[in-house]
Amino acid sequence: MKVAVIGAGTMGTVHSEAYADMPGTQIAGIVDIRLAAAQSLAARTQTNAYDSFDALLAHEQPDVIDICVPTYRHRAYTEQAAHAGKHVICEKPMARTLADARAMLNVCESADVRLFLAHVVRFFPEYSRATRSVQKGAVGKPGVIRTTRAGGHPTAWEDWYASYARSGGVIMDLLIHDFDWLRATFGEVERIFARSLRGRDTQRLDYALVTLRFATGAIAHVEGSWAHRGGFHTSIEIAGTVGMIEHDSRQSAPIRVHTESREQGQAGVAVPESPLAQSPYYLELENFMNCIRTNTQPIVTAEDGYKALEIAAAANLSAATGRPATPGEEEAL
Secondary structure (H helix, E strand, O other): OEEEEEOOOHHHHHHHHHHHOOOOOEEEEEEOOOHHHHHHHHHHHOOOEEOOHHHHHHHOOOOEEEEOOOHHHHHHHHHHHHHOOOEEEEEOOOOOOHHHHHHHHHHHHHHOOOEEEEOHHHHOHHHHHHHHHHHOOOOOOEEEEEEEEEOOOOOOHHHHHHOHHHHOHHHHHOOHHHHHHHHHHHOOEEEEEEEEOOOOOOOOOOEEEEEEEEOOOOEEEEEEEOOOOOOOEEEEEEEEOOOEEEEEHHHHOOOOOOOHHHHOOOOOOOOOOOOOOOOHHHHHHHHHHHHHHHOOOOOOOHHHHHHHHHHHHHHHHHHHHOOOEOOOOOOOO
């Protein structure tokens, strides 16, 4: 199958390199409004570069469009791809607003094309193994969960991560990873309370702490930081009635190198590494492509992406108002 990648930034590069190594998959072109960026990535992956989606469609016949552009542009490209009859793989978060996300679901359903959301954390071995252990009863009934995801503030095109209106801040862009994994592991979320640095002059630093209450009664404390000076890291702690599961990426990484430029986000968005022969990003995209070939359901569904966005939007609302919120609530932009 042929895949066109929209966006030649950090995630566009990660996805393109995965497709280049994937049997049965061919990159049909790289699109970026920064033509030089598209040309550079296209040269490395042996394909053609274009400065617009229309230009790509005029010369190529892709089966799938992989969208790796800033969050607030996801809806427009998804609609354009669906109207062209192309299946869609979209980076997380699904969209900046719930209305945009619902429109994406609707347009893909109407066009009879598949929509996949790239929530890659479920493909990391430490997270998938923790999920399986919980499901097998290793900790008994889960009671309290703590997760941390921390690194420097990312820098990208037009510094869009620093714009809350465009990115949704650390809660929507970073912690949505954990929201998706937590919901997949512990079930539906009923209530959300959050605090963050939003509204303060933090000089491009961001931090949030979100508390989730699940329908089961379990409580999760979800910490996210774009102010961490020690390099990117994640951790999990799951306490239940008969045991505990712990993971800390800092303990499993044999070598950690921190540079000042990376800590300040000059290298773009942090991409966690894995010791697997095939990276979690490869496994994620391979799963999506196989689901298109076999018309089966992916590990992460489009509705999963929407549900994770509901949690993130409610968390941002709670942080803004100082009151608890429920999934589906959202502040007006």
